[in-house]
Amino acid sequence: MMARLTSSSAPVRQSNVRAHNLALALHTVANSADPMSRSAVAATTGLTRATVSALVDELVAGGLLTELDPPPRTGAGRPAVGLTLSATGPAGLGLEINVDYLAACVVDLTGAVRHRFIEHADQRPAGPYAALSALGRLGARARLAAKADGLVVVGATLAVPGLVSTGFVLQAPNLGWQNVDAPALLRGLPELADLPITVDNEANLAALGELRVTGTEPTFLYVSGEIGIGAGLVIDGELYRGARGWSGEIGHVTVFPDGPPCRCGAAGCLEQYAGQEALAEDEPRAAAALGIALSAVVNLLDVPAIVLGGVYATYFDRLREGIEAELRRRVLTSELAPVTLRAARLGTNAAVRGAADTAVQQVRDDPAVWLRRAG
Amino acid sequence: MMARLTSSSAPVRQSNVRAHNLALALHTVANSADPMSRSAVAATTGLTRATVSALVDELVAGGLLTELDPPPRTGAGRPAVGLTLSATGPAGLGLEINVDYLAACVVDLTGAVRHRFIEHADQRPAGPYAALSALGRLGARARLAAKADGLVVVGATLAVPGLVSTGFVLQAPNLGWQNVDAPALLRGLPELADLPITVDNEANLAALGELRVTGTEPTFLYVSGEIGIGAGLVIDGELYRGARGWSGEIGHVTVFPDGPPCRCGAAGCLEQYAGQEALAEDEPRAAAALGIALSAVVNLLDVPAIVLGGVYATYFDRLREGIEAELRRRVLTSELAPVTLRAARLGTNAAVRGAADTAVQQVRDDPAVWLRRAG
DNA sequence: TGAGATTTATTTAGTGGTTGAATTATTTGT
DNA sequence: ACAAATAATTCAACCACTAAATAAATCTCA
Secondary structure (H helix, E strand, O other), X not given: OOOOOOOOOOOOOHHHHHHHHHHHHXXXXXXXXXXXXXXXXXXXXXXXXXHHHHHHHHHHHOOOEEEOOOOOOOOOOOOOOOEEEOOOOEEEEEEEEEOOEEEEEEEEOOOOEEEEEEEEOOOOOOHHHHHHHHHHHHHHHHHHHHHHOOOEEEEEEEEEOOEEEOOEEEEEOOOOEEEEOHHHHHHOOHHHOOOOEEEXXXXXXXXXXXHHHHOOOOOEEEEEEOOOEEEXXXXXXXXXXXXXXXXXXXHHOEOOOXXXXXXXXXXXXXXXXXXXXXXXXXXXXXXXXXXXXXXXHHHHHOOOEEEEEEHHHHOHHHHHHHHHHHHHHHOOOOOOOOOEEEEOOOOOOHHHHHHHHXXXXXHHHOHHHHHHHHO | OOOOOOOOOOOOOXXXXXXXXXXXXXXXXXXXXOOEOHHHHHHHHXXXXXXXXXXXXXXXXXXXXXXXXXXXXXXXXXXXXXXXEOOOOEEEEEEEEEOOEEEEEEEEOOOOXXXXXXXXXXXXXOHHXXXXXXXXXXXXXXXXXXXXXXXXXXXXXXXXXXXXXOOEEEEEOOOOEEEEXXXXXXXXXXXXXXXXXXXXXXXXXXXXXXXXXXXXXXXXEEEXXXXXXXXXXXXXXXXXXXXXXXXXXXXXXXXXXXXXXXXXXXXXXXXXXXXXXXXXXXXXXXXXXXXXXXXXXXXXXXXXXXXXXXXXXXXXXXXXXXXXHHHHHHOOOOOOOOOEEEXXXXXXXXHHHHHHHHHHHHHHHOHHHHHHHHO
C-alpha cells in the first residue's frame, strides 16, 4: 500500500526515518474508520507516544491531519483528541480522455471526490491538440473549484486508453493517436503550467480507483471491457506496470490461435471474442473466451481475485457463470482455492478517480515533501 | 535485488538505519567486480567516509568482508585496502529432489558453489520419507564439508517439482507426492535439526539461480521444460510468487481450447504440446505452442526477456525461430521493442544452486542479524 | 465536594547513528 | 627531505528515537 522507505540502493539517514514514520502515522490515521487519538496511533504503530505526539503535531501543523474539536466521550481518564485526515489539505487532479468524453476530477486526502466535470463529445475528430486543450480547460476549472474549497492541487494524472511510455502516449488506437506528448500539451495551458503531470493507461488507473474504493483485496486483476480490452494488475496494493509500462494488454492474449484476424496483426485475440462488439453478438462465447484468458492469468500469476469493469460490469450477471466454468476447469489450483470474481464497484468514473487519487497518494506516501513545501 | 528496509507498516528506528546501511555497504562491495576501498564504497553509496568506515569495520569483524593484504598499487596517496566478500563466512545449503536424482549444494557469500553432491536414482518408488531422509543425509554431508572449509551454513532451501504453500508440498505430481511436510521430515535428521529450512518450487529457484549467474537482466521469465513445464517470474531481481505461492504454472495455460485433455482435467494445456514427450514428437508444433503461451505472458506482464531452461535449453537452437515467430506476431508491442529470448546458462544445477543462494541471500540482504549472531 | 483512579499528552534525559571538519596515515613525485 | 595526494580515523554536533517522569483532563465514589 505504501511506497518503499527509500530505494534500496540509497543511503538512509535520520531524516528518512522521520519521513517514514510520518507516513506511517498518516497511514494509520487514514486506514482507521473512526478518528484516532495520538495514543491509539502509538499503540497500533509500535512507536512511543512521545514520538507519535511529535509526528502528529507536525502533520497537524502541515494541514494533513485535523484535530477534532468535540472530544469523543469515553470512560475515565483525560479525553483523547480525535485525529482525522484533513479535508482542506492537498488534493489530486484526475484527467481522462476517452473516445466519447472528457473528464476531470478532484480527490482530497481523505479519498473523497470533491469535484467532477464531464464533457460528452466525440474526441476522435478533434485530434490531440484540440482535445487536450479542452481537457486542460476542464482541469483548470476543477482546480479553481478546488482552490475555492481550500484545497491545493499537488499534481495531475491523465488517463488515456492506450500505450504509454515515459509520459508519451505511444498509441491510442481508439482515439487515432500516435506519439503524443500529452503532458506537454496540457502544460501549455497557463493554469496547469506549474503542475506535475503524469500519464498512465486508463485500465491501470481504473484498477487503482477500484483498489481505493474496496480497500479489501490488495491483489487483483481489473479487466476493463470497452471497445478494446485492458487490464490493470494490482499486486499487494501496488500497480504492476511491467518493464516498460505496457502490461495489461489482455485484449491481445490469444484465445483461439486459428481464430479470426485481429487489427493488431495477430489472430484469435481475446478482443475478437469479448470486445464490446463481439460481446453484443455472442455473450456465451465471450464469457468462455474471457474465462480462458483469465485462466491463463491465474495460472501464471496466482491472482486471487478478478474484478470486471466497463461493459463487463454491466453484463456481469450474464457473464459470470460462463467465465467461472472455464476458471474451474482450467485453473490448476481452482480446487485448492477458488478465484473470486466480482463486478467493479465504480462505474465509468473509475479511471478519473484513480487518476486523481494517484496524484494525492504521493502525499499520503511521503508527507515529508508536502510538509517541507507547506513550511 | 535487496529486500525492503522494513515492512512499510512497521516503525523505523536508528537501528534499522544501521541495518539498512550495513546491507547497502555489503551489496556495494558484492556488486563490484574488483575489490573496493572504503572510500570507493562511500563514493558509490553516498554515505560519508566516516560512516562507511564504521560499517565496514563491523562487517569485517563479523566475517562478512575481508581486507586484502596486498594493497593494489595505484598512483599517489595512501594506498587503499581492498575489500571483498569473505569466502569463509556464512553459506547456504541448497537441496533438490527430482524424479531421478537428489542433489545438495553449498554456496558461499560470494555466490561460488563450494560443494555439490548428486545421487542419481529414481525417487518415485521411495516415497517422501525415504527420499527426504536420503536427501537429508546428502545435505548433512555437504554441511560437514562446508564446515571443514570454515563456512557456517545459515539455512537450507529445498527445491521441489510441485506446488508449495507455507512449507508444505501440496502436490508434486511427477513424484506422486501430496501434502508432505518436507521441512519437518528433513529436520528429523539430527544434523539438520537446528537449520532453518524453507521449501520452494523448482522453477522458481532455478529462475533465481539464473538471475545470479547472469546478473544483467533484472526482469525475466524463466521457463523450465521438464516432464511438466514450470516458470519462475523474476521482477526487478525479486521472485514473484503470487498471492499463495502458486504462480508460474505456465504448463497449464490453455493454448488450443479444444485440444487434447490434460491430466489436470482441462484441455489443450501447453504441456500437451510442449511437455518433454510432446516435444520429442513434434518440435515445430511445440515451438509454436510455446510461442503462443509466451506471447500471452508478454502481453499481460510486459516481460522484456525470456530464459529457456531444462530441455528447452538443450533444444534451444531448434526451437528459437518457431517461438520468436509467434512472439513477433502475437505480442502487441513486439514492434516497439522485441522480446529477448535466450537459453539458460545454468544446466540441471540451476535449481539447487538457486536454492543454496536463496539461503545465503538472507545474509546479504540483512547482514545485521548475522552480525548479532556472530557477536 | 474532593481525593484517588485513569487515561492522554508532553517534557526531559539518554542513546545510537549520521554528518562534516579536522586529523592522522601512507604513499608518490621532485 | 618535503610537498602533494589519497585513504582512513577521530571528534564534536545534530537529529530522531526511547523510556521514564510529569502534567493535564476527566471519571468515580465515598
